[in-house]
Amino acid sequence: MPPADPGRTIDATTLDADERTLVDRVEARRDDLVALACQLIGFDTTSRSSPDEPAREEAALQSALAARLRAHGAEIDLWEPDPQDVAGHPLSVEAIGFEGRPQLAARLPGAGGGGRSLLLNGHIDVVPARREDGWEHDPFDPQVTDGAISGRGACDMKGGIAAMVLAAEVLAEAGGLRGDLIVCTNTDEESSGVGGLACARHGVGADFAIVTEPSSLEVWPACRGTVYCTIEVPGRAGHAEQEHPHWRDGGAVNAVDKGRFLLDGADRLRREWRTRLDLRHPLLDPPDIVATRFVADAGWHVTIPDRATIDLSVLILPQQADARGWTSDAQDEVEGFLRRWCQTDSWLAEHPPSFRWHTEVNPSETPVDAPSVQALLGANAALGLPVELGGLGSWYDGATFALEAGSPALMYGPRSIDRAHTVGEAVPIDDLVACAKGIAVAAWRLCR
Numbered sequence: 001m002p003p004a005d006p007g008r009t010i011d012a013t014t015l016d017a018d019e020r021t022l023v024d025r026v027e028a029r030r031d032d033l034v035a036l037a038c039q040l041i042g043f044d045t046t047s048r049s050s051p052d053e054p055a056r057e058e059a060a061l062q063s064a065l066a067a068r069l070r071a072h073g074a075e076i077d078l079w080e081p082d083p084q085d086v087a088g089h090p091l092s093v094e095a096i097g098f099e100g101r102p103q104l105a106a107r108l109p110g111a112g113g114g115g116r117s118l119l120l121n122g123h124i125d126v127v128p129a130r131r132e133d134g135w136e137h138d139p140f141d142p143q144v145t146d147g148a149i150s151g152r153g154a155c156d157m158k159g160g161i162a163a164m165v166l167a168a169e170v171l172a173e174a175g176g177l178r179g180d181l182i183v184c185t186n187t188d189e190e191s192s193g194v195g196g197l198a199c200a201r202h203g204v205g206a207d208f209a210i211v212t213e214p215s216s217l218e219v220w221p222a223c224r225g226t227v228y229c230t231i232e233v234p235g236r237a238g239h240a241e242q243e244h245p246h247w248r249d250g251g252a253v254n255a256v257d258k259g260r261f262l263l264d265g266a267d268r269l270r271r272e273w274r275t276r277l278d279l280r281h282p283l284l285d286p287p288d289i290v291a292t293r294f295v296a297d298a299g300w301h302v303t304i305p306d307r308a309t310i311d312l313s314v315l316i317l318p319q320q321a322d323a324r325g326w327t328s329d330a331q332d333e334v335e336g337f338l339r340r341w342c343q344t345d346s347w348l349a350e351h352p353p354s355f356r357w358h359t360e361v362n363p364s365e366t367p368v369d370a371p372s373v374q375a376l377l378g379a380n381a382a383l384g385l386p387v388e389l390g391g392l393g394s395w396y397d398g399a400t401f402a403l404e405a406g407s408p409a410l411m412y413g414p415r416s417i418d419r420a421h422t423v424g425e426a427v428p429i430d431d432l433v434a435c436a437k438g439i440a441v442a443a444w445r446l447c448r
Contacts, residue, residue, distance in 0.1 A: 069108075116206075232308075
């Protein structure tokens with residue numbers, strides 16, 4: 001397949017002869033795609049719950065992918081990051097290490113001459129799964145039934161990885177791309193995001209990025225960011241079965257009541273955010289403030305608790321990000337509002353709550369007129385796949401590559417996100433094949 005004439009006009013809603021050949025080659029390798037997805041699911045790569053948890057089969061999976069892509073002409077970089085590579089970053093975790101958890105970047109070099117490069121990315125870690133949770137089979141023993149593959153990670157996101165790897169192989173076999181194609185698989189997305197960060201800081205990036213998280217094969221170029229806040233609300237202990245005088249006269253103060261008062265303030269700000277015209281986004285759910293934990297335990301059932309702990313999850317839109325792309329402005333707004341709210345309560349005005357912000361991920365947005373977005377929309381239109389744009393209510397590694405590596409990212413993957421992390425997680429085989437076709441056509445148009 002010779003390089004395309006740079007001046008030719010392409011009808012985005014149809015396939016030319018070269019693109020039809022790519023699609024046919026993907027279809028011919030349907031069984032290979034199923035086998036690859038099953039192979040990946042078979043590796044137990046359960047995400048770590050703490051920094052010191054030992055590695056599982058991450059190295060074996062990455063080595064298998066590296067060997068496969070090397071056979072298709074890829075230049076392989078398989079490495080265990082130094083903890084210092086990610087130190088001091090919001091996504092980093094104290095005492096994190098990567099022993100036994102290598103990252104993989106496989107570069108399929110283009111012919112040069114100004115072609116745009118494309119990064120295909122996916123995370124190999126999966127959330128925990130056990131047979132006794134209700135699975136009909138061992139979650140790491142994939143089953144192929146009724147046109148679908150079931151197993152932990154089938155949807156999130158080893159199915160997507162299999163699709164992007166097969167698409168990359170078909171493109172490598174075809175030749176003709178001027179731009180580089182980089183296939184990157186990383187660890188630690190489910191636990192923290194530190195794996196994608198390590199890759200970006202290692203120099204992995206491209207002109208554009210596609211992350212094959214499950215999006216129902218829609219093109220999702222935006223995601224919300226999140227930051228958590230732990231709030232300590234003080235009270236004053238006392239006997240729960242006695243009447244008490246006003247607190248200024250020495251009476252008890254129930255931290256549950258004061259915690260509920262603070263949450264009333266959080267609800268008020270939440271309602272304001274969700275009705276503000278400047279906080280609407282065409283592709284994303286509104287910003288949100290969600291209470292995820294409320295604990296007030298005096299240690300004895302007839303004692304009024306003297307302290308309550310509340311966790312808030314604050315989800316923000318790209319337009320709420322600070323100048324660095326992170327959540328500090330939203331933190332200041334939420335904390336400032338709640339401190340002012342607490343000033344209207346006599347006890348909390350003199351005994352203010354404390355705020356600790358932590359666990360931050362950044363929002364992200366790639367313009368809908370970006371070449372990568374348009375290439376995928378055109379590929380989907382030509383293939384009879386969804387042409388809707390959408391967005392992710394949470395976060396994904398694409399946001400890291402966009403901010404840290406300057407690679408505008410989007411989500412495009414098989415199956416629906418609502419099937420991620422579920423018992424009996426599965427992905428339709430037709431979705432895998434369609435995803436591989438969409439990526440192959442979009443990369444062909446983007447990187448020539």
